[in-house]
Amino acid sequence: MGVDEQTGALIAPLQQLMDWARGHSMWPMTFGTACCAIEMMSVGSPRYDTDRFGIFFRNSPRQADCMIVAGTVNLKMAPRMKLLYEQMAAPKYVIAMGACAIGGGPFSEGYNVVNGADLVLPVDIYLPGCPPRPEALIDALLMLMERIAAGEPSAATRAAMSARA
Amino acid sequence: MMVAPATIVPIAASLASLAGVIDVRPLGAGGIPRVSTSAAGVVEMLRTLRNDHGFADLTLLTAEETDSSDGVTLVYELLRRADHSRVVIGVDLLDSELSAPSVSGIWAGAAPLEREVYDLFGVDFTDHPGLSRIVLRDDFVGHPLRKSFVAGETGVSAEQVAKALESHGDRLPGGEVPRATASLFAAARKPGDPQLRSERLILNMGPQHPSMHGVLHLWLALDGEQVVAAQPTHGYLHRCIEKLCESRDHRACTALLDRCDYVSGFHTELAHVLAIEELAGIESTPKADHLRTAMSELVRITSHHTWYAACGLDTGALTPFLYAFIDRELILDFFEEVTGARMMFNYFRPGGVKDDLPPGSAERIIAYLKGFTRAVDEYEALLTDNEIFRARTRGVGILSRQQITDFGVTGPMARASGVDIDLRRDEPYAAYDRIPTRVALAEVGDSFDRYVVRIAEMRESARIALAALEGLPEGPHLNPDVPRVIKPPRGTAFRWVESPRGELGVYVVSDGSSRPWRLKVRSPAFSNLHVCGQLLQGLRIGDVVAVLGSVDVVMGEIDR
Numbered sequence: 001m002g003v004d005e006q007t008g009a010l011i012a013p014l015q016q017l018m019d020w021a022r023g024h025s026m027w028p029m030t031f032g033t034a035c036c037a038i039e040m041m042s043v044g045s046p047r048y049d050t051d052r053f054g055i056f057f058r059n060s061p062r063q064a065d066c067m068i069v070a071g072t073v074n075l076k077m078a079p080r081m082k083l084l085y086e087q088m089a090a091p092k093y094v095i096a097m098g099a100c101a102i103g104g105g106p107f108s109e110g111y112n113v114v115n116g117a118d119l120v121l122p123v124d125i126y127l128p129g130c131p132p133r134p135e136a137l138i139d140a141l142l143m144l145m146e147r148i149a150a151g152e153p154s155a156a157t158r159a160a161m162s163a164r165a
Numbered sequence: 166m167m168v169a170p171a172t173i174v175p176i177a178a179s180l181a182s183l184a185g186v187i188d189v190r191p192l193g194a195g196g197i198p199r200v201s202t203s204a205a206g207v208v209e210m211l212r213t214l215r216n217d218h219g220f221a222d223l224t225l226l227t228a229e230e231t232d233s234s235d236g237v238t239l240v241y242e243l244l245r246r247a248d249h250s251r252v253v254i255g256v257d258l259l260d261s262e263l264s265a266p267s268v269s270g271i272w273a274g275a276a277p278l279e280r281e282v283y284d285l286f287g288v289d290f291t292d293h294p295g296l297s298r299i300v301l302r303d304d305f306v307g308h309p310l311r312k313s314f315v316a317g318e319t320g321v322s323a324e325q326v327a328k329a330l331e332s333h334g335d336r337l338p339g340g341e342v343p344r345a346t347a348s349l350f351a352a353a354r355k356p357g358d359p360q361l362r363s364e365r366l367i368l369n370m371g372p373q374h375p376s377m378h379g380v381l382h383l384w385l386a387l388d389g390e391q392v393v394a395a396q397p398t399h400g401y402l403h404r405c406i407e408k409l410c411e412s413r414d415h416r417a418c419t420a421l422l423d424r425c426d427y428v429s430g431f432h433t434e435l436a437h438v439l440a441i442e443e444l445a446g447i448e449s450t451p452k453a454d455h456l457r458t459a460m461s462e463l464v465r466i467t468s469h470h471t472w473y474a475a476c477g478l479d480t481g482a483l484t485p486f487l488y489a490f491i492d493r494e495l496i497l498d499f500f501e502e503v504t505g506a507r508m509m510f511n512y513f514r515p516g517g518v519k520d521d522l523p524p525g526s527a528e529r530i531i532a533y534l535k536g537f538t539r540a541v542d543e544y545e546a547l548l549t550d551n552e553i554f555r556a557r558t559r560g561v562g563i564l565s566r567q568q569i570t571d572f573g574v575t576g577p578m579a580r581a582s583g584v585d586i587d588l589r590r591d592e593p594y595a596a597y598d599r600i601p602t603r604v605a606l607a608e609v610g611d612s613f614d615r616y617v618v619r620i621a622e623m624r625e626s627a628r629i630a631l632a633a634l635e636g637l638p639e640g641p642h643l644n645p646d647v648p649r650v651i652k653p654p655r656g657t658a659f660r661w662v663e664s665p666r667g668e669l670g671v672y673v674v675s676d677g678s679s680r681p682w683r684l685k686v687r688s689p690a691f692s693n694l695h696v697c698g699q700l701l702q703g704l705r706i707g708d709v710v711a712v713l714g715s716v717d718v719v720m721g722e723i724d725r
């Protein structure tokens with residue numbers, strides 16, 4: 001990005017401007033499946049107040065850029081989760097929040113538990129904890145926003161690129 | 166049906182004379198009589214106990230595998246509220262004939278419980294209104310709580326996941342609609358209101374919906390704005406907790422049970438710990454009793470905070486969420502100080518609690534609780550006299566006493582309809598016998614009354630927690646005589662606590678080893694949710710969320 005000396009206007013390639021804008025207004029979807037969802041609610045509460053980072057939770061997948069998989073995914077939930085992900089507009093990002101979404105967590109030996117959201121969706125950020133503290137979720141969101149602002153492709157884009165190559 | 170106290174006869178004596186009794190013996194050390202009967206005689210026996218002996222409440226319907234793994238034992242528990250006596254009925258079924266008559270003709274709420282037993286154990290219930298799977302996918306193969314069911318060392322394989330993604334799994338393997346949803350589909354196919362010339366349709370609410378409180382899924386058959394049939398569907402959070410407990414040490418189960426009802430972990434922990442103490446003959450210490458009581462009440466407050474936030478959001482108010490979560494965080498700080506965790510405490514142990522309070526902690530909690538009434542006043546200022554909130558909730562979703570007994574509804578939902586039940590007062594555990602509970606009641610039983618009762622409970626919980634901490638006895642926080650490995654003798658224990666959602670029970674069968682043979686969590690929210698199938702009928706679509714917001718469901722506990 002640069003500044004035009006005569007007019008003082010900000011000059012940047014359009015893509016870079018878009019990334020900058022996206023990286024400062026992350027709209028995750030309210031998609032809580034289990035215990036982690038309660039900590040996800042806390043993140044929106046006055047003490048942690050994610051609004052100050054430009055993070056607003058949206059109820060509709062059509063309006064969201066980021067899906068926080070907050071909790072255990074089981075065989076019944078998995079197809080619904082995939083459908084919700086497909087309803088989101090690209091570019092879209094996924095945070096696997098908590099041990100269950102990373103690899104099944106304490107329920108990984110269960111007969112009905114999908115051992116990790118990445119078996120279903122391309123995951124951008126893995127956030128450990130059972131459940132992770134709200135501060136950790138804020139850290140994960142900020143990390144994702146930094147990556148977006150720096151123009152890094154999402155996990156979905158990377159997967160598509162490597163499939164094409 | 167209540168029995169007048171004068172006519173109550175001790176049940177143990179009259180049980181042997183009932184028709185169809187095979188034998189009567191005490192169930193474990195708890196002194197509850199257990200009656201064996203045959204599948205053919207069970208309906209008659211339950212009806213006699215209900216109509217002639219005053220056992221009006223079916224509090225548990227589950228199953229366990231027989232000792233020799235050659236069949237399944239069905240377990241029913243009935244409760245007589247007049248003197249709080251309980252009786253357990255066991256029905257042995259052999260694998261060659263895994264079938265029993267349904268008792269849903271006596272208690273409508275038995276139908277979903279029987280579906281759960283069918284789902285997890287494969288028992289076929291004859292005359293059932295819609296027997297099909299309830300927590301697992303309809304195309305799931307096998308019945309996982311049987312010991313012969315092996316999931317594989319690493320659980321679900323990648324191939325199984327890939328196959329699951331191909332369909333939603335709400336059809337039977339042959340492509341048919343499962344029986345449970347068939348009646349809803351039939352209702353939706355009927356013609357709409359001829360005057361309005363409306364058409365009927367099916368609306369799916371959830372599992373991802375801002376007011377579905379987690380991953381609840383409602384099928385609604387609509388005629389215009391009106392709900393003509395409703396069916397709650399769940400299982401999106403079934404994470405095999407009961408099966409996983411069977412391969413864990415008794416104490417290691419606590420970690421999983423915390424995640425069962427994740428907004429009030431202490432209550433599931435407590436019911437489990439009480440059951441293990443009863444099985445193994447371990448005594449808790451007076452100090453631990455007080456700490457257990459104080460922590461249970463504090464977590465009830467935070468649970469009601471979560472409900473209050475969601476209830477506000479459902480009726481279109483955002484501010485209650487902001488207010489409730491300020492105070493919730495302050496209490497979670499205390500939990501963190503005492504147990505080391507904000508939500509997954511793992512704090513109660515057989516024989517006491519894990520750690521004593523850190524220095525100064527009791528004083529800090531007491532100081533906070535003394536000012537807590539002011540916080541509740543603030544919550545009330547936001548909603549109680551709020552015109553919109555009153556208009557949305559008053560007279561909406563009135564729960565009748567009949568529905569409460571039919572479905573086994575407990576907790577604030579029952580108390581809002583004037584049913585005076587509370588286990589903290591009626592069957593005191595921990596330190597509740599020393600700290601009397603004042604039970605909050607309302608009369609009408611609509612969504613607004615459920616709100617009023619929970620608000621009153623927050624004040625009461627603060628008072629009990631305060632009393633428990635102010636009267637904290639000296640002494641050890643953990644019984645020093647507890648063995649390193651707990652191997653309770655063979656037997657069964659069943660203990661109850663009053664959770665924020667109602668009567669939560671943990672049923673443990675020990676085979677003498679260090680692991681439970683069967684562990685069942687009786688979920689109050691399960692029954693409270695299934696009554697909604699009736700409660701929502703006839704309401705407008707906008708009222709559905711106002712009712713669900715007042716039910717306070719936690720899917721982790723319903724699905725387990």
